[in-house]
Structure formats: structure tokens, C-alpha cells
Amino acid sequence: MTTTIIDNELESGVLPERIRHFPFPFSGDSYRYSANVEPARKLVETEAGSWGSFLIDVDEFYLQDLRDRNEVLEKDPTRTQVLPHMRPAVWDAITTLLPAMAEENPDTMSYQRDGNACRWANALQNLELEFTVGDDDSLPMGPLQFLGSQIQDDIVFLDPREDTLWLDAGLVTFAADWSFGFDVGMKFMEVHAPVPRVNDEPVINRAHQFLLRLQPGEQYRRTNWTMTVDRRLDTSTETYPIWAPDRGTIAADPELPNRLHLRVEIQHLICLPHSGAVLFLIRSYLLPLTDIAKVPLWRERLGHVLAELPEDMAEYKGISRYRKAASSWLLNG
Amino acid sequence: MTTTPLLDQAHPAVKGGLLLEVTNISRQTDSIVSITFADLAGGLLPAYVPGSHLVVQYGAGVNAYSLTGSGSTPFEYIISVLQVEDGAGGSQAMHRLSVGDLVQVSRPRSAFAPVANATHQLLVAAGIGITPVLSHARSAVEWGTATDLIYVHRPGAGAHVEEARELLGDGLTECSDRASFQKVLAESLTHQPLGTHLYVCGPAAFMDDVLDQAREHGWPAARLHSEAFGAAELDDGEPFAVNLTRSGTRLEVPAGVSLLEALENAGKSIPNMCRKGICGECSLSVLRGTPQHRDLYLTDQEKAENTTMMCCVSRSLDEELELDL
Numbered sequence: 001m002t003t004t005i006i007d008n009e010l011e012s013g014v015l016p017e018r019i020r021h022f023p024f025p026f027s028g029d030s031y032r033y034s035a036n037v038e039p040a041r042k043l044v045e046t047e048a049g050s051w052g053s054f055l056i057d058v059d060e061f062y063l064q065d066l067r068d069r070n071e072v073l074e075k076d077p078t079r080t081q082v083l084p085h086m087r088p089a090v091w092d093a094i095t096t097l098l099p100a101m102a103e104e105n106p107d108t109m110s111y112q113r114d115g116n117a118c119r120w121a122n123a124l125q126n127l128e129l130e131f132t133v134g135d136d137d138s139l140p141m142g143p144l145q146f147l148g149s150q151i152q153d154d155i156v157f158l159d160p161r162e163d164t165l166w167l168d169a170g171l172v173t174f175a176a177d178w179s180f181g182f183d184v185g186m187k188f189m190e191v192h193a194p195v196p197r198v199n200d201e202p203v204i205n206r207a208h209q210f211l212l213r214l215q216p217g218e219q220y221r222r223t224n225w226t227m228t229v230d231r232r233l234d235t236s237t238e239t240y241p242i243w244a245p246d247r248g249t250i251a252a253d254p255e256l257p258n259r260l261h262l263r264v265e266i267q268h269l270i271c272l273p274h275s276g277a278v279l280f281l282i283r284s285y286l287l288p289l290t291d292i293a294k295v296p297l298w299r300e301r302l303g304h305v306l307a308e309l310p311e312d313m314a315e316y317k318g319i320s321r322y323r324k325a326a327s328s329w330l331l332n333g
Numbered sequence: 334m335t336t337t338p339l340l341d342q343a344h345p346a347v348k349g350g351l352l353l354e355v356t357n358i359s360r361q362t363d364s365i366v367s368i369t370f371a372d373l374a375g376g377l378l379p380a381y382v383p384g385s386h387l388v389v390q391y392g393a394g395v396n397a398y399s400l401t402g403s404g405s406t407p408f409e410y411i412i413s414v415l416q417v418e419d420g421a422g423g424s425q426a427m428h429r430l431s432v433g434d435l436v437q438v439s440r441p442r443s444a445f446a447p448v449a450n451a452t453h454q455l456l457v458a459a460g461i462g463i464t465p466v467l468s469h470a471r472s473a474v475e476w477g478t479a480t481d482l483i484y485v486h487r488p489g490a491g492a493h494v495e496e497a498r499e500l501l502g503d504g505l506t507e508c509s510d511r512a513s514f515q516k517v518l519a520e521s522l523t524h525q526p527l528g529t530h531l532y533v534c535g536p537a538a539f540m541d542d543v544l545d546q547a548r549e550h551g552w553p554a555a556r557l558h559s560e561a562f563g564a565a566e567l568d569d570g571e572p573f574a575v576n577l578t579r580s581g582t583r584l585e586v587p588a589g590v591s592l593l594e595a596l597e598n599a600g601k602s603i604p605n606m607c608r609k610g611i612c613g614e615c616s617l618s619v620l621r622g623t624p625q626h627r628d629l630y631l632t633d634q635e636k637a638e639n640t641t642m643m644c645c646v647s648r649s650l651d652e653e654l655e656l657d658l
Contacts, residue, residue, distance in 0.1 A: 037606060113377075113406065116406075134476070209611070210609060273380040273404075274404050
């Protein structure tokens with residue numbers, strides 16, 4: 001019955017942008033950890049469209065996501081922290097990302113730099129301002145919070161020293177079941193200690209070595225995924241009592257296909273050109289199962305991935321109580 | 334950024350780099366010249382980490398030279414080159430450059446980076462070793478990091494002396510003989526604030542001596558840094574050949590070209606992602622021969638079996654490999 005309509009939608013390209021540009025992460029019917037890094041800005045074609053040609057993606061949720069972020073920060077200022085030695089890295093991120101955004105969005109954004117004097121205009125926010133690189137007071141809310149008000153990505157800085165990477169600064173309002181405030185100041189391998197199989201599979205250590213060997217200016221990315229009930233970006237440890245109970249009730253909720261979202265993170269790994277710090281950007285995309293189901297191959301793949309995922313991995317992702325219900329709806333619904 | 338792409342005949346070490354114009358040459362001493370490179374259109378060049386070097390092509394060869402600026406918003410790259418009579422010819426080629434010449438250079442590469450959380454820097458340089466250390470000093474001044482420099486040079490023959498004096502004032506100690514340097518160094522190694530990092534650049538024996546003395550004074554290894562060119566990147570490797578059994582093709586893989594690139598140039602489509610030896614996508618089955626494994630993906634055991642190789646970074650220990658392709 002609906003197959004014809006779906007085919008027409010696919011062929012005529014009338015699927016909404018949130019589906020056409022969704023970074024569907026599965027290339028097969030099962031998922032395991034891998035060091036799935038590739039160069040940034042590489043266009044990836046999907047069954048519904050494409051994603052990935054932008055370093056900083058600005059989409060239809062831009063203003064809404066940034067309002068959400070602002071609310072989170074007002075309630076909980078611990079979501080952003082900068083150890084003092086990371087100031088140059090934060091400025092390096094600003095002077096790397098703003099020009100990239102201006103280049104990618106010439107109709108709405110512009111960036112000029114003359115020595116340390118910079119000029120930034122962002123028509124989406126009706127914003128025009130001038131600031132001085134290195135002068136924290138020249139930006140109204142300080143450099144990192146300003147950057148966090150311009151991009152939808154969560155922002156983490158890793159400082160390379162003593163043959164490891166230290167998570168020494170960041171602004172993270174949309175964490176998927178982790179706490180930036182808990183991790184700040186830790187080493188890379190310490191941050192990843194809770195990941196299952198971390199001791200048996202060499203993936204995390206391999207990623208660590210890769211990051212340590214990045215040369216300034218290099219830009220890579222990878223995807224990661226989990227699931228979230230409702231279009232809720234802030235599923236951090238700090239707000240656990242608000243969002244976690246839904247995980248226990250969603251399986252029996254008739255609204256599951258509308259409420260349950262596949263959450264995909266595009267994570268950029270950027271070795272900043274002047275400080276040499278590694279900038280780790282996490283951009284979260286949420287798409288409800290009802291939208292996933294509009295692309296037949298996605299529907300089938302996600303259904304199989306959820307059914308097949310080993311229990312320890314499902315447990316770590318926090319999806320073990322509802323993944324069978326989701327899988328059944330996708331495969332039989 | 335309006336940097337100009339390279340011409341085709343670039344050496345592998347400067348591939349993906351920049352074509353720049355010599356815009357100034359100034360003599361620092363009898364044997365040292367400073368050479369300024371700029372974008373042909375006068376545009377901004379890629380920023381760099383203090384202590385970075387540039388690989389510069391001369392004829393068929395390449396040499397690495399430290400950049401002397403702070404690395405923040407550079408409109409020019411300045412290197413200083415000591416003429417070496419019995420070297421491979423790089424320094425002499427640099428000394429023959431004149432304003433208006435075009436050179437192919439790599440993007441700046443970082444292998445002597447400052448440590449961000451150092452509370453104080455003790456820089457030690459001898460002779461031409463001043464170049465990366467000057468870059469550190471400039472950046473430290475820009476960001477307000479307390480810095481001292483001990484600079485050993487022949488009387489009246491130090492490169493960048495005036496700049497160092499201007500930058501550091503009392504923070505600069507100049508030495509022109511071994512005895513006075515030894516006295517200053519011993520004093521400095523015992524009187525640094527907590528959290529000081531030491532950076533040294535100069536002849537190998539000089540660096541070894543400074544580092545040995547620092548260790549003897551109880552400095553931990555993590556606080557000691559010395560310049561070592563080329564440590565950050567894989568070398569070009571030796572040329573080898575591959576025999577593709579299924580397609581009955583033989584391919585030469587020259588030094589500086591990866592097996593993956595050679596296969597792609599021959600029209601083969603090999604799945605790949607990172608091109609850095611970590612993702613595992615470009616794995617190939619080896620039927621005969623011993624690969625030179627340079628990836629981070631295979632386990633030690635898998636490497637020892639020599640039946641699989643990552644063609645983006647790994648090469649061959651034998652003259653020829655046979656692949657299941």
C-alpha cells in the first residue's frame with residue numbers, strides 16, 4: 001500500500017531535508033566498533049540523499065538547537081570549562097571554524113581578519129561583531145561560549161602532551177549519556193574506560209594513536225550512534241532523572257515509532273593549526289523511527305542492527321530495554 | 334586562504350603543499366641567510382605550531398628548515414639557512430635563491446611543539462639552532478608565557494640576535510664560549526620555577542650534552558624537548574613491485590608513492606577510508622613476499638603472519654610482493 005508512495009517520494013526527492021541529509025551510519029545489517037575515520041568534508045551518498053560535504057553543518061534546527069544550548073548553560077554553567085592553558089586552543093578553534101562557516105555559507109555569514117582584528121557577521125542570528133584574537137574580553141560571553149553560540153556541535157579540546165591527550169576544555173550541552181564535567185582533566189584512555197570491550201578490542205587505542213599523529217591543519221571525522229526518546233539533545237548524566245525513566249516505558253508506548261529517535265553523531269577530529277590541540281566536535285542528529293521507515297533500506301538495516309547487537313553493547317548504549325520493540329516495529333510494523 | 338596549489342613535478346615530501354615566491358633575502362651572518370617566502374597572490378598562509386618546519390624542494394631533493402615566526406596568521410614564512418659545504422646540496426641551493434624565484438614547499442609540519450601547560454620555558458640554542466627556538470620565543474611573548482633563552486653563538490656571528498634581544502630583554506643570556514655557557518646552563522638547570530619545560534636545538538652533541546645535564550639535575554623526561562626533524566612522518570620508503578595475480582598485472586611502486594596510490598593510478602578501486610593505517614578498510618591479501626608493516630591496525634600477530642597488509646601506508650621488505658588482486 002504505502003510502498004508506491006515511498007518510492008515516489010524517494011525518486012522525486014520530496015523527502016524532507018532532515019531525512020535527505022541524515023547521516024545514516026549503517027552500511028550493513030550488523031554493527032561493531034571500528035576506527036571508522038575518514039577525511040572531513042567528503043560527500044557521502046545515502047539511499048535518501050547525501051551528507052558530509054560541510055565541516056560545520058547549519059540545518060533547519062540551527063536556531064532551536066542554539067536556544068536549547070543557551071537554556072542548558074543558564075541552568076548549569078558546569079557544562080563549559082576551560083583550563084587556563086587551553087585559551088590559545090580556543091582562539092585557534094574560533095579562527096579556524098568561523099572562516100570555514102563563512103566559506104560554506106557565503107549568503108548568510110562572513111568573516112574578515114586583519115592581524116588580530118576580526119569581523120564576524122551571521123545573518124541567521126542578525127549578528128555583526130568585531131573582536132580581537134587573544135583578548136577574551138572582546139567577545140561578550142567569552143571565546144568558548146561565543147563559539148558555542150555559533151555552531152550546533154558540542155566542542156571538546158584535547159591537549160597533546162606526555163604522549164597522550166588530555167581533555168582540558170570544552171562546551172558540551174548535548175552529551176549522549178556522559179558528563180563533560182566528570183571527564184574534564186582526564187586522559188583520553190581514562191575517558192573511554194567505560195566503553196565495553198575497550199580492553200579486548202584495539203579500536204580505542206588505535207584511535208588514540210591516530211589522534212596523537214595528526215598534523216596541524218588535518219581534519220577527519222567519524223560517526224557514532226545511539227538512540228534517544230523524543231527529540232531531546234541534552235541527555236547528559238547531569239539531567240539523567242529527567243530523561244532516563246522514558247527508557248523503561250517506551251517499549252510499551254504505542255507512540256514508540258514517533259518518539260524513539262536514532263541518534264547519530266558526526267564527530268570531527270581537527271588538529272588545530274596554531275596550537276596543535278585536537279578539536280573534537282560532536283554534532284548530534286535525531287531522526288524518529290517513522291522518518292527512518294520512509295527509506296525502506298534504512299528501515300530494514302536499523303531493524304536488523306538493533307536485533308543483532310550484542311547485549312553488552314546494547315547495555316552500554318542504554319537501549320537494551322526497548323531495542324527489541326523498536327526492531328520488531330521496523331521489521332514487521 | 335588563497336594559497337596556490339603545487340605544480341605536478343613535486344617531490345613526494347612536498348605533495349599537497351604550496352608553491353611560494355621568494356620575496357626577500359637577508360644576510361644574517363657570513364654563513365647564514367634568511368629567506369622569506371610568500372604566497373604569489375599575497376594571501377594568508379596556513380598558520381603553524383611554534384617550532385614547526387617546512388620541507389623545501391631544491392631540484393630533485395628536499396630539506397627541512399625551521400620556521401622562525403610565531404605561526405599565528407603568517408603572510409610569510411621565514412627560514413634561516415646555514416651554508417654547509419659538504420652537505421647534500423640543500424643549503425647551497427637555498428643560498429643560491431634570489432628574490433622572485435618560485436619554490437615548492439610542504440605545509441608546515443610540527444615536531445617540536447611547545448607544551449601548553451608549561452608555566453615557564455627555558456630555551457637553549459646553539460648556532461643555527463636558534464631558528465625553531467626563536468619561533469617558540471615569539472609565540473610565548475604573544476601569549477604571555479614567561480620565557481628565558483640561553484643562546485650560544487660565535488662573537489658577532491649570531492643569527493637573529495637583535496630580534497632575540499628585543500623579544501626577551503633580560504630573559505636572553507648570550508654565551509660565546511663553552512666555559513661561560515657551561516656556567517650559565519648549570520645555574521639555570523638548578524634555578525627554574527616549578528612547571529618549567531626545557532627546549533633545546535643545536536648540533537646533536539650539544540643537545541645530548543644539555544639533556545644529559547638536565548637529567549643529572551633531576552629533570553623528568555616529560556619536561557625535556559629537543560628538535561628532531563622528520564620524526565612526525567613516515568619516510569618515503571624503498572621502491573618495490575607488486576604482482577597482481579588475479580589480473581595478471583605487475584606494478585612498480587616508487588619511493589614516496591603508497592601502494593594504494595599506485596593501485597589507484599593503475600585504475601584499481603580499493604576500498605579505503607583514513608589512508609593513515611588505522612581504519613583497516615584498505616586491507617589486501619598477500620600471497621607471497623614480506624610486507625613492511627607500518628599501520629596501526631593489524632595486531633603484532635597478524636603482522637607476523639604476513640598474509641594481510643594495509644596498502645595505504647605499508648610497503649615491502651622484498652623487491653616484489655604477490656597480491657590476491
